[in-house]
Amino acid sequence: MSVRAGISCCLLVLTLPLQAAEAVIYSWAESRAEDARGYYPVALLKLALQKSGDRYEPKASRLDLSQYRTLRHVELGRNLDVTWTLTSPEREERLLPIRIPIDRGLLGWRLLLIADADTQTFAQLDSAEQLKALRAGQGHDWPDYPILQDNGFKVSPSSSYEGLFHMLQRGHIRYFPRALTEIQHELDARPHMGLSIAPQWVLYYPAPVYFFVKKDNTALAAAIEQGLEIAIHDGSMRKLFIEHFGAAVLSAQLQHRKIVQLNNTLLPPETPLARSELWFTPEQGF
Secondary structure (H helix, E strand, O other): OOHHHHHHHHHHHOOOOOOOOEEEEEEEEEHHOOOOHHHHHHHHHHHEEEEEHEEEEEEEEOOOOOOOHHHHHHHHHHHHOOEEEEOOOOOOOOEEEOOOOOOOOHEEEEEEEEEEHHHHHOOOOOOOOHHHHOOOEEEEEHHHHHHHHOOOOOOEEEEOHHHHHHHHHHHOOHHHHHEEEHHHHHHOOOHHHOOEEEEOOOEEEEOEEEEEEOOOOOOHHHHHHHHHHHHHHHOOOHHHHHHHHHHHHHHHHHOOOOOEEOOOOOOOOOOOOHHHHHHHHOOOOO
């Protein structure tokens, strides 16, 4: 081949269009851009897709849907490709899970939101049985509700998330278990309600939040899984975890609390409990 022919061939290759990246629509609406709850899952999804080496372009959804409708849209492949949620047998039946807990199970570490006036009462409790005898509150359709009931807790259901804070303020319930990553934001948003975090106690049960895709979208699931595994082994997932949750974990001082271990009766048998590197524990630290 002549030099001129070689140059012409190279120019032809350079002018060929690159394969377009495939859009991956994730379930955090553009309109929620200021809502911090989506920051970590979105950042982790972008990291996983980048690490996978495949040509995917993550994009926020234009839809702001309820959790039920979000799961349904992913199931049907209707303008949503991936979401993240606490797993359950029903959800794993309808959708394809990537079985790597995206927050290392942190959702299962539950501090207790209480009225300020009850601080001394909770400080003086001696046993988990005494705690169970006090009435808790949970959403009537949340997974936490049957889990607490199955573990012997007295629980009052509510159809309203905001209503649970008012039930607590009025003394209709004595505590409201909240995820370690949620509770301080909720307190900061309600400084007028006279609420605080209970001393000494923390509830724990395995609560894996996974990325989910449509059942037959095995290529996307494989890319996300591969990217997450790479991010676990090269430390970039742990780095992201610390950036987003490190301050909340340190503030909770879990090593100084009495841990009440619960059985998660909704946990699917395929949950990777044996892979200790996937789960946060106070003993292991970050």
